[in-house]
Amino acid sequence: MVSPSSQDDSNVRSQLCQHLRFLYPEANAEELADSVIAIFDDFQPQIPLPLNQLWSEQDCLLITYGDSIVDGDVAPLETLDQFLSQHLQGAVSAVHVLPFCPFSSDDGFAVIDYAQVNSKLGDWSQISSISDRYRLMADIVINHCSSQSQWFQNYCDGVEPGATYFMEASAGDDLSAVVRPRASPLLRPTKTANGLKHVWCTFSHDQVDLDFRNPQVLLEFLKIVRLYLQQGVSIFRLDAIGFLWKESGTSCIHLPQTHEVVRLIRTVTDSFAPGTLLITETNVPNHENLTYFGNRNEAHVIYNFSLAPLLVHALLTGKTEYLKRWMMSMPPAPVGCTYLNFTASHDGIGMRPAEGLLSDEEQLQLVETVRSFGGKVSTRRTEGGGERVYELNVALFDALQGTVAGTDQWQVERFLCSQTVMMGLEGIPAFYIHSLLATGNDLDGVAATDQNRSINRHKWGWSDLQEHLGDDRSVHAQVFRELTRRMQLRRRHAPFHPNATQFTLQLSEPFFAYWRQSTDRSQSIFCVYNMTNQVQELRLSDLNLISTDVWYDAISGLRFDEQTSVLELTPYQSLWITNR
Structure with a gap:
């Protein structure tokens, strides 16, 4: 663990204030930032991993x-x-x-x-x-x-925490452009201590x-x-x-x-x-x-x-x-x-x-x-x-x-x-x-x-x-x-590696293929897939394999020699052709 310096603490507080001013322009951003920091007061920053x-x-x-x-x-x-x-x-x-x-x-x-x-x-x-x-x-x-959460029960009863936690809509709201992932009604009529309210339910009326x-x-x-x-x-x-x-x-x-x-x-x-x-x-x-x-x-x-x-x-x-x-x-x-x-x-x-x-x-x-x-x-x-x-x-x-x-x-x-x-x-x-x-x-x-x-x-x-x-x-x-x-x-x-180079290969219609190369450029893999229920012929010359390297399929273990020019891929066969 590395204890945060006062400079680090100041930078975090400054960043939080910037976010909070944008979200809550009427609120006191400094007080809100202090509340956020207080939640994590005993979390000591560690030296972060390189990206x-x-x-x-x-x-x-x-x-x-x-x-x-x-x-x-x-x-x-x-x-x-x-x-x-x-x-x-x-x-x-x-x-x-x-x-x-x-x-x-x-x-x-x-x-x-x-x-x-x-x-x-x-x-x-x-x-x-x-x-x-x-x-x-x-x-x-x-x-x-x-x-059924306590928050929503408190909302219905008009007490905190919860009384002000849920999204309401009123008759004058323009909801015509709202994008939703469901076909159910957006609003749920709900009886509360403050009268009938219409709460927002993007997904279902049980999910407020x-x-x-x-x-x-x-x-x-x-x-x-x-x-x-x-x-x-x-x-x-x-x-x-x-x-x-x-x-x-x-x-x-x-x-x-x-x-x-x-x-x-x-x-x-x-x-x-x-x-x-x-x-x-x-x-x-x-x-x-x-x-x-x-x-x-x-x-x-x-x-x-x-x-x-x-x-x-x-x-x-x-x-x-x-x-x-x-x-x-x-x-x-x-x-x-x-x-x-x-x-x-x-x-x-x-x-x-x-x-x-x-x-x-x-x-x-x-x-x-x-x-x-x-x-x-x-x-x-x-x-x-x-x-x-x-x-x-x-x-x-x-x-x-x-x-x-x-x-x-x-x-x-x-x-x-x-x-x-x-x-x-x-x-x-x-x-x-x-x-x-x-x-x-x-x-x-x-x-x-x-x-x-x-x-x-x-x-x-x-x-x-x-x-x-x-x-x-x-x-x-x-x-x-x-x-x-x-x-x-x-x-x-x-x-x-999740960030290694990727390039889509332009093979014929039956094939989906892409090339991956390690970040240090020492290893390549040509990933080739027969996407059909028919046997398909693949010409290795279409992949432009470097002739000085030895190539093999990592999945099957099949090694390609100088005489290998055409491969027959069975239906839905996958190849990971690599030089290492």
């Missing part, structure tokens, strides 16, 4: 609910820890445990009490146990909280939006950040952050004040807990998502939301043009920033990030194909009052059970290809637990909850899972073993 050491090719993230695996009366967080120890050592470096607090709906995203661990999952000691061995990522569900125009709400969430840091959390996912600040007459998404709140949280974590990472969850069109890097002063990491719909589209159609076009348009992440690459999540495959990248016809074909494979579709309300597809709800393994022509025998190969593409891209790869386990659509879960998203939120019994993973004939074992093998392979190759 090029925040992550490496060794990093890979697992996304899971605390109870994705259950074992009778054993605390699910303890079972998760056991699964990590037995099956994922040497494969993942970080774990995102989805909301683990007491909640009332949305599988954790309607938080009742941010300061507690849901007793059905375990307790803080089990959260800390995971953080002892992995970088731990936790959600700050910052836009809204549960209508907080009013960050009140600085006390900001201070409450900084206390939550402080608590989570104490418990070992080192990556914070700012959930639904784009909707945070609302103003009548605007779209109420990505407002300047929202970006300023992110910058303030970044200043706080950089100052009091260097090495802590911020990731913003903004399931929106690509150009909007990129703004959350800010000027390298907002998110360290942003989700690569467009990857999932474009990659699934390419694998279902065999067309790579849209995926290539997007790849070529993506800027390298700024220094000290990177992307989080993922192909599946607890929600679904977001379609908003495909807007402007896939035509309406291509999107419709994708939707109908996924539906034919048992998937569901969720919609959102548009500005004109209509509805549009918001996300595809489907287990990714089942989404890839065939092509637009129907099911075929290449499901496993197609799925492995999807994950291998994601693994090789610029950024940090993130695997949803049900992708690693090749879990299929949970239609029973959908029937039980009447929620489309339950289709990809299956709960495995620990003994049942162990039996499957121990059975060589099980598709779950086959996919899991090959994916973890490739995850471990990836860690050995410097060109897979």
